[in-house]
Structures are given as structure tokens and as C-alpha cells.
Amino acid sequence: MRAKIGQRNDHTFCGVEATLEVIGGKWKGVILYHLVPETLRFGELGKLMPKITQRMLTRQLRELEGDGLVHRKVYPVVPPRVEYSLTERGRTLAPLIMQLKNWGDAYLSKEQPGTGFDTETPGD
Amino acid sequence: MRAKIGQRNDHTFCGVEATLEVIGGKWKGVILYHLVPETLRFGELGKLMPKITQRMLTRQLRELEGDGLVHRKVYPVVPPRVEYSLTERGRTLAPLIMQLKNWGDAYLSKEQPGTGFDTETPGD
DNA sequence: CGGGATCCACGACGATACTG
DNA sequence: CAGTATCGTCGTGGATCCCG
Numbered sequence: 001m002r003a004k005i006g007q008r009n010d011h012t013f014c015g016v017e018a019t020l021e022v023i024g025g026k027w028k029g030v031i032l033y034h035l036v037p038e039t040l041r042f043g044e045l046g047k048l049m050p051k052i053t054q055r056m057l058t059r060q061l062r063e064l065e066g067d068g069l070v071h072r073k074v075y076p077v078v079p080p081r082v083e084y085s086l087t088e089r090g091r092t093l094a095p096l097i098m099q100l101k102n103w104g105d106a107y108l109s110k111e112q113p114g115t116g117f118d119t120e121t122p123g124d
Numbered sequence: 125m126r127a128k129i130g131q132r133n134d135h136t137f138c139g140v141e142a143t144l145e146v147i148g149g150k151w152k153g154v155i156l157y158h159l160v161p162e163t164l165r166f167g168e169l170g171k172l173m174p175k176i177t178q179r180m181l182t183r184q185l186r187e188l189e190g191d192g193l194v195h196r197k198v199y200p201v202v203p204p205r206v207e208y209s210l211t212e213r214g215r216t217l218a219p220l221i222m223q224l225k226n227w228g229d230a231y232l233s234k235e236q237p238g239t240g241f242d243t244e245t246p247g248d
Numbered sequence: 249c250g251g252g253a254t255c256c257a258c259g260a261c262g263a264t265a266c267t268g
Numbered sequence: 269c270a271g272t273a274t275c276g277t278c279g280t281g282g283a284t285c286c287c288g
Contacts, residue, residue: 015228016153016221022231024148026281029140042250053282058251080249080288089234096223097140103220104139107146107213111192150261166270177262182271204268204269 022067023093027052027060029100032086035070036094039085069093146191147217151176151184153224156210159194160218163209193217 023029027049034040034048046057061084064070069090075081086094147153151173158164158172170181185208188194193214199205210218 014154014157015225015230015232016157018228018232019224020148020153020228022228024144029144030138033138033140046250053284054251055253055283056281059281074250078249080251082250089231092230093227096220096227099220099223100143101139103217104142104144104146106139106216108139108142110213170270177264178271179263179273180261183261198270202269204271206270 019096022064022069023097023100025060025063027056028064029097031057031060031064032069032090032093033097033101035084035086035090036097039083042082042084045084064090143220146188146193147221147224149184149187151180152188153221155181155184155188156193156214156217157221157225159208159210159214160221163207166206166208169208188214 023032030049031045034045040048042057042061045061046052046054049057052060061070061072065072068087071085071087071090073083073085075083147156154173155169158169164172166181166185169185170176170178173181176184185194185196189196192211195209195211195214197207197209199207
């Protein structure tokens with residue numbers, strides 16, 4: 001990941017790899033997924049993903065921002081307030097993200113018929 | 125990756141993460157992409173991905189097989205012949221893979237101009 | 249509240265050599 | 269041809285502390 005997406009110094013680099021580099025981070029997909037329906041603050045994202053550390057949330061968010069998928073809006077107020085939302089480019093990923101979720105959902109329901117999976121919707 | 129997909133010991137595990145774990149390997153997406161149109165031998169896959177090592181190709185293929193996405197057919201002949209193809213479940217990923225490629229393709233073509241910063245709407 | 253800085257563990261990934 | 273074995277690197281991701 002990182003390191004200039006458009007590098008493609010060999011002909012084998014195709015869109016598949018590019019997209020996976022962009023959303024391939026451990027939390028990238030989920031972050032984008034949560035940002036699809038609504039703008040969220042840093043802390044809100046953290047609550048939606050209890051297992052992620054601030055460090056990772058910050059890093060993944062920064063990378064997504066660097067790739068032009070997420071917009072970071074800082075409110076210069078006393079209690080810091082930072083809102084994250086999808087950019088126009090980020091929104092073009094929405095269908096893909098949803099497909100990711102749908103397929104994974106179906107996959108999970110067939111893979112482990114006893115694990116009790118949840119089919120929760122973000123904020124829709 | 126690996127480590128039992130359906131493990132999800134916390135409620136934040138959704139389909140998005142599951143799918144990304146399955147196709148999230150460095151070469152998984154590309155391998156699947158190449159297997160969409162046709163069955164391929166081990167060596168053929170290697171030629172399509174010059175940068176991958178045998179070790180990685182084998183490992184990624186094994187993981188995909190373990191996740192039930194790829195079928196491995198071994199011909200017990202003198203010069204070993206092994207063919208890889210998508211399973212039924214693997215085929216259900218085809219649309220997703222293609223979307224991955226299409227989006228990444230478009231993404232790469234737009235990445236060049238400067239920073240790729242989106243035009244923010246100074247509404248509020 | 250949002251995040252930077254630092255240190256560290258681990259597993260993915262890679263290079264090379266060997267084999268049935 | 270299609271792997272396996274071994275070793276090494278390096279980046280990703282995690283824990284913790286500190287800061288404006």
C-alpha cells in the first residue's frame with residue numbers, strides 16, 4: 001500500500017491491484033463502508049470500530065484522504081471537531097463497497113453455518 | 125488474512141472485512157481476475173504475473189482453494205500438470221472482480237493531475 | 249477530542265536452492 | 269512442471285504515552 005498508486009512500472013499492474021491497494025488496508029473498507037451513508041466524526045468512527053486504535057484510525061483515514069477518497073474537515077473549536085466524509089471520488093466507490101459487503105455477507109452465511117453472524121446496516 | 129474467515133469474535137466484523145480478507149492478499153485479486161475468463165495452469169498463471177514468485181503463487185492459490193474459491197485439478201502425469209479454475213463460489217466473485225478492475229482503471233487514469241484533491245464545496 | 253511520537257511484534261512477502 | 273524448504277526483510281498493525 002501507499003507509495004504512489006499510479007506507479008505501475010510493469011504491465012501487470014492493472015485496475016484490480018490499484019483498487020485493492022486503495023481499499024486493501026485492514027480498516028479501509030470498513031471505514032469507507034461507514035462513511036457511505038453519512039459524514040462521521042473521528043470519535044464516531046472509533047465507536048463504530050471498537051477494535052481499531054486511534055493510531056490506526058488516523059493512519060487509514062490519512063491514507064484514504066491522500067488517495068482522494070475521504071475529505072477531512074477540521075473545525076477550529078475548543079474541543080477539536082473533525083468530520084470525515086466521502087469525496088466525489090470516494091462516492092464512486094460506494095457500489096463497490098456495497099458489493100463487497102453483500103458478497104461477504106453471503107459468504108459468511110455459507111462458510112460457518114453456526115457462528116452467528118450479524119447483518120447489520122451502517123446508518124441506512 | 126487467513127486465520128479462519130468466519131472467526132469474527134467481535135460484532136464489528138461484517139461482510140466488507142470478510143471479502144477483503146478473501147481477496148485482500150497481494151496477488152489474490154489478480155489471480156482471480158485471470159481465472160475469470162479461463163482455466164489456467166500453474167505456469168500460465170506465473171507467466172501472467174512475472175513478478176510473483178512460485179512460493180507466493182502457490183500460497184495464494186492454496187488460500188484461495190482453502191476458501192473454496194479456486195479449484196485445483198492435478199493430472200498425475202509425468203510432467204506435472206495442475207490446472208486452476210474458479211469454483212462456483214469463485215464465479216460469484218467475478219462481477220466484483222470486474223468492478224474492482226473497472227474502478228481501478230478509471231482511478232489510475234485520473235490520478236495523474238496533481239494531487240487529486242477534490243473540489244470542496246464551500247457551502248457552510 | 250483528535251492525534252502525533254515512539255517502540256515493538258508478527259506475519260506477509262521475497263530470494264534462492266532443492267525436489268518428485 | 270509444479271511445487272517445497274529455509275531464511276531474511278520489511279511493512280503493517282498494535283500498545284502506550286504525550287500533546288494542543
